[in-house]
């Protein structure tokens with residue numbers, strides 16, 4: 001028998017979550033954000049499940065070209081634009097849309113053939129301070145793009161820094177408004193948190209990522225609380241059971257000490273599968289459908305779990321590392337990270353099974 005770990009990707013859950021995007025943002029079109037290998041769910045697989053999306057957004061020109069060649073006709077957006085002028089020929093030929101966020105890119109567009117009809121999303125930096133033009137510069141940049149005969153549609157976009165927390169989006173919306181007013185151009189602003197929380201951000205194109213995968217963008221709830229369904233379930237089995245006596249320790253560094261006699265299970269999953277090594281004792285794990293916690297330090301290929309509350313557990317018992325029955329948000333929170341990072345870190349060595 002192969003090592004028992006696998007990740008199940010639920011295509012029906014992906015479709016359901018896209019339907020939830022539509023329910024929240026009825027009048028907007030949606031770029032399904034499938035960067036980072038579809039947040040770890042597989043690029044082609046995710047695109048196939050979400051083929052009804054109005055567009056796809058990702059980073060690599062090669063991946064965008066592959067989607068085009070696979071027959072996808074909707075908008076495909078390079079969410080950081082092109083990195084090099086040499087990418088432009090393929091982008092134009094395949095009718096791929098690009099984000100333009102820096103003066104260097106405007107320069108590279110100058111030699112484009114007129115009639116290239118390059119679809120551009122002009123990124124305005126409204127406070128994230130990563131990519132984008134200062135709002136005050138936006139009119140001049142819009143003018144430069146409009147006078148470029150190779151440029152087709154122009155859409156204004158920005159990205160929110162605090163859509164998921166108390167600071168919210170109003171401050172960035174005000175800044176965006178200064179850049180966009182009077183331009184009469186379509187707009188794309190909202191990530192998942194803004195889609196769920198701020199209808200005023202929806203505009204023409206929304207850009208859902210994490211919610212498509214069934215994970216909440218908010219610290220205070222899990223996807224199920226937003227009617228989302230987890231698309232990834234990482235599961236494995238117990239491959240050994242140990243009985244500990246009071247005072248025994250577990251694993252490298254002896255990071256867990258038994259306070260009384262107890263049973264622990266050894267799970268075929270470690271940091272080489274994408275499980276966070278820094279997950280502390282008590283990080284949630286479901287064994288035979290019951291929630292318990294990790295004990296001891298996570299090692300490369302194994303982690304250990306407390307079986308005190310799961311007396312029927314034995315070698316071969318099913319273990320949900322995250323996903324259905326053990327929300328990834330809780331595993332992430334216990335480990336000091338977010339569901340995004342755990343999903344993206346799913347290791348290539350983990351076999352993937354599709355469902356739905």
Ligand SMILES: *Cc1c(COP(=O)(O)O)cnc(C)c1O
Pocket residue numbers: 033035079159190191192193207208209210211217
């Ligand atoms: C990743 C990304 C998104 C999606 O964000 P989520 O929080 O996953 O919904 C939207 N817009 C841009 C520019 C992104 O880079």
